[in-house]
Amino acid sequence: MAAHxxxxxxxxxxxxxxxxxxDTYSTxxxxxxxxxxxxxxxxxxxxxxxxxxxxxxARGLTTSAIPYGxxxxxxxxxxxxxxxxxxxxxxxxxxxxxxxxxxxxxxxAFMSALQSLGIEVKIWTMPVEVPNPVRCDRDTQHASYDxxxxxxxxxxLIMSSNIFEEFRARFIGKNSPVHFFWGSFDLAxxxxxxxxxxxxxxxxxxxxxxxxxxxxxxxxxxGSGEIKGPxxxxxxAPEPAGFSEQKVKPAEAFYHPQVKEFLLxxxxxxxAASPRQALLDFLQSxxxxxxxxxxxxxxxxxxx
Numbered sequence: 001m002a003a004h005x006x007x008x009x010x011x012x013x014x015x016x017x018x019x020x021x022x023d024t025y026s027t028x029x030x031x032x033x034x035x036x037x038x039x040x041x042x043x044x045x046x047x048x049x050x051x052x053x054x055x056x057x058a059r060g061l062t063t064s065a066i067p068y069g070x071x072x073x074x075x076x077x078x079x080x081x082x083x084x085x086x087x088x089x090x091x092x093x094x095x096x097x098x099x100x101x102x103x104x105x106x107x108x109a110f111m112s113a114l115q116s117l118g119i120e121v122k123i124w125t126m127p128v129e130v131p132n133p134v135r136c137d138r139d140t141q142h143a144s145y146d147x148x149x150x151x152x153x154x155x156x157l158i159m160s161s162n163i164f165e166e167f168r169a170r171f172i173g174k175n176s177p178v179h180f181f182w183g184s185f186d187l188a189x190x191x192x193x194x195x196x197x198x199x200x201x202x203x204x205x206x207x208x209x210x211x212x213x214x215x216x217x218x219x220x221x222x223g224s225g226e227i228k229g230p231x232x233x234x235x236x237a238p239e240p241a242g243f244s245e246q247k248v249k250p251a252e253a254f255y256h257p258q259v260k261e262f263l264l265x266x267x268x269x270x271x272a273a274s275p276r277q278a279l280l281d282f283l284q285s286x287x288x289x290x291x292x293x294x295x296x297x298x299x300x301x302x303x304x
Contacts, residue, residue, distance in 0.1 A: 010155060011155070012155065012159055012275075013155075013156070013159060013269070013270035013275050014152040014155055014156065014270075015152070015267075015270075016149070016152050016153060016156060016222060016229075016230050016266065017229065018222060018223045018224075018228060018229050018230065020149065021146055021149035021152075021153075023142070023144035024144045024145055024146040024149050024150065025149075025153075025185075025222055026142045026144075027103060027142040027143060027144045027145060028145070028150060028153075029127075029130070029182070029185045030103040030106075030127055030136060030139060030142055031077075031098075031103065031106050032054060032061065032077070032180075032182040032185065033127050033128065033136070033182050033183065034103075034106065034107050034110060034123070034136050035054070035063060035075050035077070035084075035110065035182070036052060036053070036054060036063070036182035036183075037123035037124065038063075038066070038075070038114070038121055038123055039051070039052065039054075039063045039066050039075075040052050040123075041121050041122065041123050042066050042067060042068060042121055043066060043067065044067075045209075047209075047212075048176070048190075048209060048210050048212070048213075049206070049209055049210055050176065050177065050179070052181065052182075052183075053177075053179030053180050053181050053182070054077075054179070054180040054182055055177070055178075055179055055180060056154075056157045056158060056161045056178070056180060056187070057076070059076060059078045059079065059080050059081075060076060060077040060078050060079035060080070060154055061076070061077040061079075061154075061157075061180055062074060062075070062076040062077070063075045063076070068088075068119055071088060071089035071090050072088070072089045073086060073087060073088040073089065073117070073119060074086070074087050077098065078098070079098075079147075079150050079151055079153075079154040080151075082097065082098040082099070082145075082147050082150070083095050083096065083097055083098055084096040084097075084098055084110065086113055086114065086117060088117055088119075092117050092118075093117075094113040094114075094116060094117060096109050096110065096113060098145055098147075098150075099145055100143055100144055100145045101143055101145070102139060102140040102141075102142065102143040103134075103136050103139035103140075103141075103142045103143070104136065104137055104138055104139050104140050105143075107125070107136045107137050107139075108137070125137045125138075128183045129183040129184050153222065156220065156230070156266070157180070157187055157220070159275070160187055160220045160232075160279070161178050161187060163276055163279050163280060163283075164178045164187070164189045164218065164283075165178055165189075166280070167189065167218070167280060167283045167284070168189050169303070170284075170302060170303050171191050171301060171302055171303065172301060172302065172303050173191065173192060173193070173194055173300070173301035173302075174191075174192035174194060174213075175189070175190070175191055175192065176188070176189055176190040176191075176192075177189070184221065185221055185222065185224075186219045186220060186221030186233075187219055187220045187221070188217055188218065188219035189217070189218055189219065190215050190216070190217040190218075191215065191216050191217075191287065191301075192213050192214065192215055193213070193214040193215075193291075193294065193296045193297075193301070194213070194214075194297070194301070195213065195214050196212060196213055196214075197211055197212060197213050197214045197215075197237065197238055198238060211237050214236075214237070214238065214294065214296075215236070215237050216234065216235070216236045216237075216286075216287050216290045216291060217234070217235055217236075217237070218232070218233065218234045218283050218286070218287070219232070219233055219234075220232050220233075220266070221233070226256070226258055226259065227256070227259070227263070229265060229266065229267065230265070230266035230267075231263045231264065231265050231266055232263070232264045232265075232266065232269065232279060232282060232283075233259075233261040233262065233263050233264075234261060234262045234282070234283065234286035234287065234290075235260060235261040235262070236290035236293075236294065238294075239260060239290075240290060240293035240294040241293065242293055243255075243289060243290055243293055244257065244260075246286075246289035246293070248262055248282065248285040248286045248289055249281035249282060249284075249285040250264070250268070250272070250278050250281055250282060252264060252265065252268040253282050253285075253286070262282075262286045264278070264279070264282045269282075
């Protein structure tokens with residue numbers, strides 16, 4: 001009954017206008033990078049950097065288990081009670097409040113908490129995948145935290161993750177988990193053709209590993225740069241000829257030539273008669289467009 005009552009008071013597809021929470025978004029992005037970099041520093045490399053992401057869970061975002069010594073620990077952003085929980089397999093824990101505070105203050109508090117638990121780790125403090133980055137231990141510019149907009153983001157991630165999992169289940173080839181990349185601050189799920197991709201001239205180590213094989217990737221992110229609001233996306237890498245001209249569903253979806261992705265704005269999904277069906281139609285039609293043009297062996301890769 002408690003869960004039912006809670007859901008009755010939640011808009012499953014809340015508004016998330018970018019301008020209304022940009023400062024909180026920028027601050028939270030940096031906080032997730034700090035926590036994510038700890039996971040990256042202590043975890044063995046997994047194909048396509050799958051040891052890097054965070055995961056949506058019943059309270060917010062979690063690192064899942066991070067190996068350390070003869071045990072493990074886990075870091076969770078709790079977006080219900082707005083706190084950061086660090087739990088260890090040796091029975092100790094620390095909790096930090098999620099509140100308006102600078103990135104530098106969050107960094108110091110988090111690293112101090114890890115040290116108090118006996119966890120020694122060093123990270124590269126320069127943020128990635130953002131314009132004009134400022135080292136996390138020196139960033140006093142980003143210091144906002146609006147619990148309501150963070151809760152809205154998390155609710156959207158829950159709904160998106162559930163639908164991404166449904167879409168993922170249709171594919172029996174190599175398929176990524178549904179995971180949250182803190183670098184680009186997006187929720188993503190990726191399908192693989194099973195073939196290696198051509199090497200990208202001049203690509204850095206991160207890009208070479210991420211795109212070593214042919215993929216069609218879908219995701220959600222809150223928007224940035226040219227995209228002025230939250231959106232769902234799909235791209236193919238490498239992109240087959242003619243992909244951008246394909247007709248996809250629903251009618252509101254479009255190909256963005258600058259980002260080289262099909263986009264479906266989040267507001268078009270939440271206003272749809274069936275948001276779930278609108279998003280599934282987008283995921284399926286864009287996948288089919290890319291897979292057909294790239295001659296994927298769909299008979300062997302899909303559940304029938």
